Structures are given as structure tokens and as C-alpha cells.
Amino acid sequence: MLGFLARRLLYLVPVLLAVSLLTFLIASLLPGDLAYVILGDQATPEKVAALRHDMGLDQPIWWRYLGWLGHVLEGDLGRSFRTGQTVLQAVSERLPVSIELMLLAEGIGLLVGVPLAIACAARAGGAFDRFVTGTAFGMLSVPTFLSAILLIYLFAVELHLLPATGYVPLAEDPLANLRFFVLPALTLGLAEWPTIMRVLRSDMIATLQEDYVALARAKGLTPWRILFVHALKPSSLTLVTVTGINIGRLIGGAVIVESIFALPGIGRLIVGAIYTRDLVILQGAVLLVAAGFVVVNVIVDMLYAVLDPRIRHGHA
Amino acid sequence: MATLELGIRDKVVVAPARERSRGLGLLFWAAIAWIVIIFAVAILADLLPLPSPTDMDMLEKRAAFSAAHWLGTDGLGRDELARLIFGARSSLVVGLCAPVIGVVIGGALGVLAGYFRGRFETLVVGSQDVLLAFPPLILALAVTAYLGQSIFNLTLILGVLGIPAFTRVARAATLALSRREFVIAAQALGATHARILLRELLPNVLLPLTAFFLVGVAITIVGEGALSFLGLGVPPPEPSWGSMIGEGRESLDIAPRLAFLPAIAMFLSVLSFNLVGDRLRALTDPRQGTL
């Protein structure tokens, strides 16, 4: 077990390095010379050259990368030239929002997807199964931005039930906070449940065909017990994996929802940094998001290993 | 790695006995019909007697259905039907070409990784992990900011973003097949790697890959839609369903059809590709389930 863990953690290092290098390259290659952006109307060639020298922009790219990496390893991700905030400050202000959105969305996905999957697997091929799978299929074909707009139109503008945009920190007012999160979480959740349902359903159907389930049935165990104890548990592996992957993806990937619902999350921070050429924030935030994703994947892998002894013992 | 084993597990589903005897079903043929229709109009777009999709009749914005404009005009007075049809063309071009990049590069990498295993496999899987770690929208933004906006760049970025998924499918299929008897037999008979790859593995991997390719088309159309919605996709004035939805959003209460017509078109197309891909997957491997 420890060996497995050590191997996975070791694997993290080159991946994170590669991620940091790629991020740095992307940020550095963005057009719109930073010096011009900062100097604005006073960008005379001499001033530009002077500023570039001051900021170290005239150094070769690999040198700048090593310099940045050095700072990162010391914990200094830099400061935005626009707002003066450190990257860590900017990200930590936004992280709770993204995490809450992601947890609520995944929660909705699970709340809807898991029961439906169980119900469908129990009567695979039946009318209910076909209806639900058909609907899931249909939902997969609806883009997030479209569901967002429709939900806003329905619940906020027409029915005045929920707020269209906005955010209140959880600590300040939990009830209001949840109200603001309903529509965005629902938008994402509606996109999450089909995948969860389908994967779990497939897995459970397969498990239900297995011999030991037939044995359980023959032994006279109730259908509920068979479903939950013998079928759901092994299938939980795939559930954990899918959920983990989704969570990792959602942290940085909910940009569209964040924009439409005006949620101050990390996705918007990164996109804003691209638009304003705030390269320090861009590099730092993307690095943190990517690193977070990789780490979450490793955690999921380890959970998978814990739950499935076959993997633990090196049959991966 | 464990997370990628998922690929194998979710393929193993037994089709209920009832399903198998049904054949392809009505929905399947409806989906095929829709795909044929949009292909036809997209290819024949120039020949059809339509007003130009970019000509603006500025005083006739958001006009209702009429003889001159069968589906009315959009927010700038352009013919809606023409834009829908030319939009189909944009969406299909990107929707088909981008997954080709994915299936060729991803498929090759996946098969090779699944067959040779070892260091190469770790490298491939590792680099996929690196790519997957990035929020895809960020990559798209960076590429368009750096290379400029065009259908070509759009296809490129969506294609590259799709590579990991195809690699995963190909590798999973290869891993499953490598343990089968016919491969072991070929190896015992002294066949070269190339021969095994090309003659034994590839034909069998092609089937799940093709099925996934169709799903990939569906995903790409949605992806292109999202990017165009944000203004990053097909550059104006070339119409695309995604940008039409984005533009129609501003008129949601005055003329909701401006957003809904392209939304329905996109939905039906995505659904159709998903359906066909899924049925093909069910057909090609009797052990695999339908929807």
C-alpha cells in the first residue's frame, strides 16, 4: 500500500513540473506586450524598453521560467500588477465560491443520478429504464449555457422565485448564499447527472449479472439488500472515479456558469487575467488549478485502490 | 493507472435479452435521417435558393416569418434560415474535422500505449494527464489569443483537447484485446509487432473508436457552440449555431426564436450523433449494452 502511494506521489512531480512549464509558456506567449499594456498612453519606445528591462522581460524565456519556478517553490507566486494582490490572496478569495459551486453541482448530480441509476438497473430494459436513459441522453445534448439561460429566464425573470445573479459569502448569510447558488448549481448539476447515472447503471447491470448475485438471489435475499449491498458497493468504484474526475474538472471549468451568474469564482479570475494580461495571476492561478486537478486525481486513485484490493496489489 | 481503468469497466454491460432482437429501432433511423438532412443542406448550401447569410437588411431586424424570409431575420436583419443552414456547415466542418485529429493521434497513441506498455505507456498517460489538468477553456482562449481566430485554429484546439479521450478509449480496448487468444496466438506464431498492430488489433479497435468518434462529433459541436457563444469560435460574419444562440440571447423576450431555432438545431444534431454512436457501439460488441 505504501509503495503504491509513494509511486503515485512520485509520479506527481514530473506532471506538476510539466504543468508549470506549459502554463508559463502559454502566459509568456500571449500577444499584447505587457509593457505596452502597463504604460498605456505613454508607451514611447524608450519607456517600453526601460520597463521591459525593469520587469526582466528582456531575459531569455528559460531563465525567466527558472526564476519564476524558484519563487514558486519558496511559496511566492507573485503579485498582480493591476490590483497589487498576491496570487494566493486572489485565489483564496475565490476558491470557496468555486468549491461550493462544484460541491453543490456534484451533489445535485449524485442526488438525481444515483437513485435513478439504481431504479433503472433494477428493471433494466423496462419502460422506466428506457424513459430515464432516453432523458439522460437528451440532457447530455443540451449545452450548459443554454440551460443556464433558460433557468434564469424561468425562475428569475418570469417567476421571480430566485435571484438571477449574485453572491453572498456563506459565513455572512447561509440562507441567502444557498439561494444564490440554486440556479448555477442546478445548471451544472443537470449536466452532471446523466453521466453519473449512465456509468453507475452500466456498472450495476454488469454486477447484477455476476454469479455471486445469482447466488444471493438463490439464497433468498431481498431485492433491496441485493441492490444496495451486493451491487451498489462494487459499483461505487466507478462512481467515486467519475465524481472525482468531475470535481477536479469543475474547479476551473465552470467559467461559463460563473460568468452568466456573476459568481466570483476561479474560472472568472483566470479568464479575467487573460483579458487584462495579468500574467502573474494567470500563471499562478492556472498552476494552482491544474495542480489541484492532478492532486484530486491521485486521491481518487488511492481511494480506488483502497476500495478494490485487486488494484492495490499491483494489477493496475 | 486506476482512474483510466474506468474505460474498461464501463464497456462491460450485458444487453437484456429483449433489446438484442429489436434491431436498430425507430429512433436510430430518425437520427440517421436528421444527420443526412443536415449534411445535405450543408453541402448544397451554396446551390440552394437562399438569400446570403451575411446580407443585412438593417431596417428589417427581427422580422417575423414571411415569404422573403421563411424563418424571419435575426438581430441585424440577416435571413435566419440561410444562417441556420450555413451554420450547419460551420458546425459540421468543425464537428467532423476536430475529432479526426483526436481519433488519429489519440487512437494511435492509445493503441501503442496499450500494446507496448511500460515506460512508453507511462509517458503517454502522463502527458495526457498534463493536458487534462488544464481548464480547456483557458487553452482555447490562449490559442485564439495567440494564433488568432479562424475555423482552422478552432478545429485545431478542439481536436487537441479531444486527444486524451480517444487515447483512453483506444488504450482500454487494446488492453482488453491484448489478452485475447488471437493476439497471443499471433505472437506465438512469430508475427512482428507491426503485423499484430495492423492486422489483429487495429481492425478490432476501430469499431469502438468509430462509435466514440460519433460521440466525439456530438461533443465537438457542443464545444464549438460554447466557444462561439463566448465569441471565440467561428469568426464573424460566418454564422455558427453557437454564436447565433449567443446573439439571440439578447432578444430572448422579444424574439425567442432567434435563440431557440439554432438551439433546437444543435440539440437535434448532437442527439442524433450521440444516438448513432451509441447504437453502433451496441451492435459492434454483443457484450456491450445499448443506451
Add this chain to the structure above:
Amino acid sequence: MGAKIRARNVASIFLVAAFAAALAAAPASAQKQGGSITVGLELDIPGFDPLKVGVYDTSAETAAAAIFDTLTTLDDEGEPAPKLAVSWSHSDDFKTWTFKLRPGVKFHDGTPFNAQAVKENFDRQKDPANKCRCAFYVAYIHDVEAADEMTAVFHLNDPQVNLPALLSLQNTNEVMQSPTAWKTKGDDYSRNPVGTGPYILKSWIAGDRMVLEKNPDYWNKGHPYLDRIVLKPLPDAQSRFASLQSGEADIVWDDEADPDNIQRAQKDPKLTVHTYEGSGAQVSAFNTKTPPLDDVRVRQALVMALDRKKVSQAITNGLARPATNPYGDGSWVKCKDDGALPEDAEKAKALLKDYGKPVEFKMLVTATPRGRTIGQVYQQLWKRIGANVEIEQVDQATIPPRAFMRQFQLTPWRIVDLADPDPQMYANFHTGSPVALANYSDPELDRLLEHARTTADLDQRTEDYCAISRLINKQAIWFWSFQNTYYAISNARLKGLPKMYGGVIDVSDAWLD
């Protein structure tokens, strides 16, 4: 917006100063104390330190209007009125202005407001060691002297007749910030601004909201009325309007690119549409050094092809007001003949035929719905006269560098509403200026710009500016599409909003009915 010099102003203003609020034209409803409002801004605010942000955009100006005070403000007629300065006088050549400051004013951190504070504000911005982007805009000020504790003297490099009016804008150059605060807080000052204004910054969550609370020690007794102002950036136009409709926001910024919502609000008795017709215009600049735009016939043809009424109808439902010169109806510069080219597509086609060669070029637009729409409309109009224009979308941050590096053929730009046309006209058209985007040098144009800058006589200056307009229009080096019309939509209960001078939504003196 006139700017006449009345000698008796000095005395009367001194009297009026202490009773400024009471003497304002009595509103139909009495001001009510208390309550809180939420303002929906277009953009997120990066910070307030001029050294970090350079200049404020409209969203930051709204916040600045509440947190800071300026030396003067503009009254209903656009005339400068006292704020932190109670009176002012000038030398005959308009190069020296003396401001008497209001006594007993303190910054939110207790630092006293005096001439030394005024001096330090300007010194800091102008200091070349600070490399402030804001320095450019106060280059005309040579220095500010603290003659005595409550007297600040502005020594200018060139005469500026409208200095008091210019000082009323709530931008980085004009708002008074606490020297103690920036000295002690350093890098953190930008997000923790300290002013003398009616509201104090209570909390600020980046990208989400800024909460301002009533300043209990505000020098203008009885003001402000509201207990709290919440500022929220809502970049998405639809979401912003939806917030107003659902009641989450009490007032939102808007512009004519969102005409459906404006018109909807105009019909809604629960909403009020505030509008202000400012000077300046939305403009575009040709890079006259790149073919085919180096030929004046091509440029003139392109300008003549623009049917502004149709474009206004297409993009803004007719709300946008066509512009034929860089000043507009909101400016004191009124020209009998501004040299505008006729809108004539046939003539345009003829000019291009005369040119003979194919006309193809790229136009830069912002990667926003508005930018794309404008681009496509122009593209269409030019296609009709035979020119092939490709749209190049770039994000907002890329436009200034591309513009300054002259890496464009046609780029959008803006001339904003200011009390005086000189700063922008000089910057945009004088040879050698970094913002002289057209790459066009004309000694006569330079001469006119210099003359307009150094003359005190308004009629003379008007003549100069009209001649400048004729020259620019004839050579078609820049063109103007629409005048600046600023909008804000609010809940009908919100009162006390002054005219949106400079496009700024100023809620510092508002109240809820």
C-alpha cells in the same frame, strides 16, 4: 456645458459654500435618510492607487465618486461649483489658478485635508520616478504650490480656461487621496483607499462586491442620505438587467448596445432611465501609413459609405446619435461647418473606382458582442461599395498595445466626455504623440492644436477646433460614428442622481423614496 468666467462668482460662491445642499433646486420629494442600495457596474475594479491602475474606468469612477471628493463639482448647468475648494481665482493669462480650500475637512483616517495634501496628491502622480500612467493627463500642470494651509496654487504650463471644470471629474488625477494612507499602506493601499468622501470602504471581495458605509463625520452635514452602498461588477449585460428587474440591484450601468432593455425600462413605470448626452464620440482611426488606407480616396470612400442612421437602427434600435465631428452636441464647441463628408454610397463607389486597385484590409474590433456587431455591420456597408474587410477580434487588453505599436489598419477608439476638448484632441492628433494613431502628420493641424491650447479666448478656440474638424474630416484620418450617450437605469424609488458628467454614475448624494 458652458464655461464662462464670471468675476462675481468668487464672492457669491464663498457665500453659497456652506449652504450648498440647501440652495440646490428644491427637489419635488424631500430627501429621506437611511436605506441601502446596490449598484450594478460594468466592470470589476482593480484598485484605486493611481500608481497601480493609471486611470479609472467608469466603474471605478462610480466608486471613487462616493469614497473621494474632488476640489470642484459640476452643477446642473455644467458650471463648476465648490466641493473641497470653496472658491477660486485665476491670473489674467489663465496660467495660474488659486483655490481656497474648505476648512475642517478630514480624511477617513483622520489626516487633515489641506493644501499640503493637495500638493502631495499631484506631486506623487507627476513624479517621474513613480512612472504613473496618470502623469500624462496632468502634464499641463507644472506644479501645485501650498501657498498657505488652506490655499493651493496651480501653476500651469499652458493656459487652461476650464481648469475648475476639469478638476470635477472623479478620476485618478482629480480625487483627493490621503497621503498618510498611501505612505503607510504601500502596496496594499490600492485596495484600501482613503478619501474625504461621503462613504467609507467597509469591505471588498474581489470580483464580487464592494461595500461602502456612510461617513458619519462627513463635512457636508446632513449628507449622505443612504446608510450603505453596495457596488457589484456584473459584466454580462443580460444578467445585469435581470438583477435590476428582480430587485437585487437598484441601479445599473447600461449603454446603447443594450437598446432592448433600455426601451423596455423606458416603458416600465417601476424603472427610471437616466441619460446624459456627453461630448466626444465613438471613433475609429485609420492607419494612414498602410495601403490601401494610405490613399485619401479610399478613406473618404469608406467614411462616405457609412449610413449612420441605418447603423444606429440596426445596432441600437435608433438610440445612437450620429456624429459628424469629434465634439458632439454636448460640447461647447459648436461648428457651423465641421467639414463632414456626405453619406453617399454612390460617390463612395466612384471614388474606389477611381482608385482602381482592389480594396482589402483588416479591421480590429473588441471580442465582445458589441464589437462583433459593429464590425459585421461596417463590413456589410463596405462590401456594398466594393471593399473587402476582414474582422479581427481581439480582447480589450490587446487593443491599446496594438494601437500604440500601430499594428493595425483600422482600430476603434473613444473620445470621452470631458469639460474641454484639448487634452484628447492634442493627444490624438498632434505629431509625435503616442496616441496619434493615424500616423498622420500635418503642420497646419499641429499649429491649430497648439493655438487652441494656448489661447484663452473661447470664440478663437471654437474657430480653431472647427478648423481642426474640417481638416480631419477632409483627410478622413479618423472617423466618428456616434456621439456619447451615457445611460443608467434605476429603480424609480432612487432619487438624487446628478447628470452623468463624464459618463460617471454618481450615487454619493442619492436617496431612496
